[in-house]
Amino acid sequence: MSARISFLKNPDPCNHLSGYKLRYGTDGYKSFQSLFSCFNDGRIKIKLREIEIPRCSYCSVYQKRLYICLFCRSISCSSHILLHTQLNKGHDIAIDVERSELYCCACIDQVYDPEFDEIVVSKQLVGLGMSVKSGADVVAVRSNKKRRLDSQLIIGSKFLVSPRDRREKWSFPLGLRGLNNLGSTCFMNAVLQALVHAPPLRNFWLSGQHNRDLCPRRTMGLLCLPCDLDVIFAAMFSGDRTPYSPAHLLHSWWQHSTNLATYEQQDSHEFFISLLDRIHENEGKSKCLYQDHEECQCITHKAFSGLLRSDVTCTTCGSTSTTYDPFIDISLTLDSANGFSPADCRKNRYNGGPSVNATMPTLSGCLDFFTRSEKLGPDQKLNCQSCGEKRESSKQMSIRRLPLLLCLHVKRFEHSLTRKTSRKIDSYLQYPFRLNMSPYLSSSIIGKRFGNRMFAFDGEGEYDSSSSSPPSAEFEIFAVVTHSGMLESGHYVTYLRLKGLWYKCDDSWINEVEEEVVRGCECYMLFYAQEKVIQKAHKELSYQVISMAEAFPFANC
Amino acid sequence: MKHSVNRPPTPDEDDAAEGFEKDELTLREIINVKLVESGEKENLMELVRDRLVECGWKDEMRIACREHVKKKGRKDVTVDELIRVITPKGRASVPDSVKAELLNRIQNFIVSAAL
Numbered sequence: 301m302s303a304r305i306s307f308l309k310n311p312d313p314c315n316h317l318s319g320y321k322l323r324y325g326t327d328g329y330k331s332f333q334s335l336f337s338c339f340n341d342g343r344i345k346i347k348l349r350e351i352e353i354p355r356c357s358y359c360s361v362y363q364k365r366l367y368i369c370l371f372c373r374s375i376s377c378s379s380h381i382l383l384h385t386q387l388n389k390g391h392d393i394a395i396d397v398e399r400s401e402l403y404c405c406a407c408i409d410q411v412y413d414p415e416f417d418e419i420v421v422s423k424q425l426v427g428l429g430m431s432v433k434s435g436a437d438v439v440a441v442r443s444n445k446k447r448r449l450d451s452q453l454i455i456g457s458k459f460l461v462s463p464r465d466r467r468e469k470w471s472f473p474l475g476l477r478g479l480n481n482l483g484s485t486c487f488m489n490a491v492l493q494a495l496v497h498a499p500p501l502r503n504f505w506l507s508g509q510h511n512r513d514l515c516p517r518r519t520m521g522l523l524c525l526p527c528d529l530d531v532i533f534a535a536m537f538s539g540d541r542t543p544y545s546p547a548h549l550l551h552s553w554w555q556h557s558t559n560l561a562t563y564e565q566q567d568s569h570e571f572f573i574s575l576l577d578r579i580h581e582n583e584g585k586s587k588c589l590y591q592d593h594e595e596c597q598c599i600t601h602k603a604f605s606g607l608l609r610s611d612v613t614c615t616t617c618g619s620t621s622t623t624y625d626p627f628i629d630i631s632l633t634l635d636s637a638n639g640f641s642p643a644d645c646r647k648n649r650y651n652g653g654p655s656v657n658a659t660m661p662t663l664s665g666c667l668d669f670f671t672r673s674e675k676l677g678p679d680q681k682l683n684c685q686s687c688g689e690k691r692e693s694s695k696q697m698s699i700r701r702l703p704l705l706l707c708l709h710v711k712r713f714e715h716s717l718t719r720k721t722s723r724k725i726d727s728y729l730q731y732p733f734r735l736n737m738s739p740y741l742s743s744s745i746i747g748k749r750f751g752n753r754m755f756a757f758d759g760e761g762e763y764d765s766s767s768s769s770p771p772s773a774e775f776e777i778f779a780v781v782t783h784s785g786m787l788e789s790g791h792y793v794t795y796l797r798l799k800g801l802w803y804k805c806d807d808s809w810i811n812e813v814e815e816e817v818v819r820g821c822e823c824y825m826l827f828y829a830q831e832k833v834i835q836k837a838h839k840e841l842s843y844q845v846i847s848m849a850e851a852f853p854f855a856n857c
Numbered sequence: 858m859k860h861s862v863n864r865p866p867t868p869d870e871d872d873a874a875e876g877f878e879k880d881e882l883t884l885r886e887i888i889n890v891k892l893v894e895s896g897e898k899e900n901l902m903e904l905v906r907d908r909l910v911e912c913g914w915k916d917e918m919r920i921a922c923r924e925h926v927k928k929k930g931r932k933d934v935t936v937d938e939l940i941r942v943i944t945p946k947g948r949a950s951v952p953d954s955v956k957a958e959l960l961n962r963i964q965n966f967i968v969s970a971a972l
Contacts, residue, residue, distance in 0.1 A: 339899070339903075353889065353890065353893055362889070365940065378937060378940075403936075407935075408935055408937055409935035409936055409937065410935075410936040
């Protein structure tokens with residue numbers, strides 16, 4: 301297998317198993333510990349008495365698959381196990397005598413519980429003279445993702461399957477882990493959570509494309525933020541659920557941005573941009589073909605870089621000059637959301653246009669506003685080539701090429717230079733989970749302006765013009781960074797969408813939350829990914845969710 | 858030990874139960890008890906397992922299971938169903954050499970136990 305990590309999956313516990321666990325926990329399992337009998341080839345059987353042959357209590361066969369009831373320890377064969385459950389209400393769970401595996405009589409199928417496996421395996425290790433730690437640390441060796449293969453225990457010439465592999469089978473979202481607040485560092489934690497779960501970035505680091513052990517900058521003793529991120533990715537996906545402290549990254553970032561090296565609250569978006577910039581610097585220098593960002597193959601640009609088109613039109617003669625600029629994210633103005641300022645509303649009404657209902661600011665309204673035709677003021681006259689002098693002009697933005705990951709930043713912090721004050725705009729912004737960006741592409745914007753005209757928009761929307769797949773403007777949301785509170789003393793929280801379920805990442809505390817909570821939050825940064833990226837991520841990461849109470853026992857519920 | 862009058866139907870589960878006289882069944886039980894008591898049963902089981910892995914039988918069974926699951930769909934298959942479907946195939950495809958070796962071992966055991 302290549303450097304890709306294989307994730308094993310585990311079916312959900314059935315109702316009967318969950319019910320049993322709620323009522324009895326692991327006591328029932330532990331009471332069987334003395335009965336587990338281990339063999340050389342790694343198998344574990346249940347032995348009631350040393351020489352006795354287990355038989356079905358209904359038909360006395362010993363040749364068939366036998367199950368011992370967890371509640372009353374009576375043994376039934378596969379034909380009679382259902383009868384046993386019917387005659388004894390509540391006796392749902394049994395253990396396969398030959399194999400020490402759980403069986404649900406009501407569901408008539410095998411079921412799985414990592415806690416049971418742990419108890420079985422601990423007996424195995426004890427029997428072989430190994431020391432066993434309690435809880436999740438069944439294996440003495442906790443290795444990072446790179447040394448995963450070495451963590452198998454070798455006994456004699458046979459391999460024991462590393463109990464860590466059993467824990468991998470546990471069904472909960474991979475890579476989900478709290479981040480400790482190191483002193484007003486929620487701004488950093490919020491962005492890290494979003495980046496760690498961005499599929500292209502996750503794949504880049506987890507596949508070892510920036511390996512801190514091989515990094516030339518690090519070996520020279522230089523600072524390297526991508527290396528710090530390598531450590532973070534390894535930690536997040538290690539399977540360890542205790543909150544992690546990203547101290548190294550914070551320290552490195554301080555050394556890069558000394559003016560921001562305080563314990564004061566920083567702007568999450570500012571951190572996001574500066575972090576991506578540093579990654580580009582470190583990564584891109586070795587991989588850039590040109591210094592031009594458009595061609596840069598660093599992970600920052602591969603993931604987030606898109607192309608904006610700006611059309612400046614001279615209002616006098618109508619000639620337009622077009623320029624293209626790359627972007628990593630788009631900052632949207634919240635104030636005049638819904639695409640119209642109050643002044644425009646009035647003007648529209650007089651001109652007979654549709655009256656605008658400015659009740660609820662929406663994301664599409666902000667995007668409309670972003671791509672509107674904006675009349676530049678008289679103090680912003682630009683030199684018109686055909687007129688030969690400075691003229692008033694109008695400017696219109698549109699998107700020439702969409703990135704794989706689209707970060708939309710909502711400008712909630714307003715800094716007024718004239719009044720020397722800053723304020724936070726708290727208004728709620730409605731945003732969709734699924735976003736179609738076609739109306740904001742250059743073809744749509746320019747097309748709308750001039751009616752049915754043929755314009756060449758080659759490669760628009762496509763990230764890689766050489767790829768055969770058609771350009772897609774459909775995006776799905778995967779992370780939301782929210783800010784609550786005041787300008788100076790606020791708090792950042794990230795909501796992550798993993799395989800259709802939402803998780804609130806509030807520093808060290810992770811909770812599963814309902815969709816409505818996320819919809820109703822005060823969004824600050826919205827992270828969308830092209831739908832093909834999300835679909836691919838679903839296939840790569842197979843995992844399912846068990847109750848959060850079991851995965852995060854310390855969670856603040 | 859209860860002896861059930863209504864023996865459960867086991868067409869594909871246990872070919873030994875069918876067509877055997879009661880006397881021979883008791884003999885089988887006696888042999889089994891002796892095997893277990895002496896620990897030879899475990900040795901034989903381990904031997905059979907090793908042989909079946911060596912000759913690729915286990916892998917064939919795994920492939921057969923996967924194919925069945927693929928056909929039925931992951932969510933619709935239970936372990937019981939797999940056992941029911943795969944067991945006949947499994948029994949039929951055990952190599953003769955393995956059967957012969959096992960019979961030989963049991964024969965030797967009976968002879969030595971009788972002495």
